Amino acid sequence: MCGIYGITASDQHFINDYMNICKHRGPDGGSKIEIVNKKSGNTVTLGHNLLSIMAEPTKSYQPWRTPKGNTLIYNGEIFNYYELKDRYQSDGFNDTTGTDTELLAWGLDKFGLKFIEEIDSMHGFAYYRIKEQEIWLSRDHAGIKPLFYGEIASGLVFGSEIKGLIDKVPGSRKLDNLSLSFMGRTGINALRNTFFTGIKKLLAGETIVYDVASKTIKNTSGVFSWISRPL
DSSP states (O other), rough: OOOEEEEEOOOOOHHHHHHHTTTOBBOEEEEEEEEEEEEOOOEEEEEEEBOOOOOOOOGSSSSSOTTOOOOOEEEEEEEEEHHHHHHHHGGOOSSSSHHHHHHHHHHHHHHHHGGTTTEEEEEEEEETTTTEEEEEEEEEOOOOOOOOEEETTTEEEESSSGGGGTTTSSSTTTTTTHHHHHHHSSSSSSSOSSSSSOOOOOTOOOOEEEETTTTTEEESSSSTTTOOOOO
C-alpha cells in the first residue's frame, strides 16, 4: 500500500506526525528527507511509509534519489514493469534493484511527464525536480491510489490520507458545500473538492505540476482534469 507525504517547507515535525498517523500503510520501513535548493533556499520535506511488494525492503527505501538528483516518493505498482524494463535497457536503464520504483524514477528523469503514459499502473506519486523547483503529483488512470493536497501559506502540502492534512490546512474541519451538494444530487463526489474545505484530491488519471518558487499550480493534465479546476 505505502504512504507518501510532503510539504514545501522545512517541517520534519509535520512529516513525522503524518507518517505516524498513517504508519499502517507501510510496516516495512519509513523515512523522510529535507531537500534545500541552494540557489533559492526553498525547502521541500518528503516522507514515505513502505510496504514492500516486489523486492526486499532494503532495495526500495524511499524517498528515492534519482540519477539526476531529483526525488521520488511512490505508492503503487507498475503492472507492465517487466515489459518496460526489457524495452528500455537499450536506452540506458540499468536495473539494479528489481523494483518498479527504480524504473519509475529513471523514466521520469529521462522522458518527463510522457513516461506516465507508458506505465500500466495503480499509483500515487510525488516527484520533485530540484533544479526546476517543480513537484509533479500524479494519480493512476483508474483512481485506485488516493492522493490529496492543499494550498497553504508556506505553499503545498499533500499526502495519501486526508486525516494527516486536517490540522495543517486552515478551515478544513468545515464541510465543503460544493462537494456536499454534488454528492447529495448525484450520489457520488466526482469533483476535485473533498468534503473538507481546502483539501483537494487528484482526479483519476490526473497529474499536477506545482511551482515551488511561485507557490502556484502551473498545469494540470489528465482525462478528467477539466472537472472542478482548483478554486
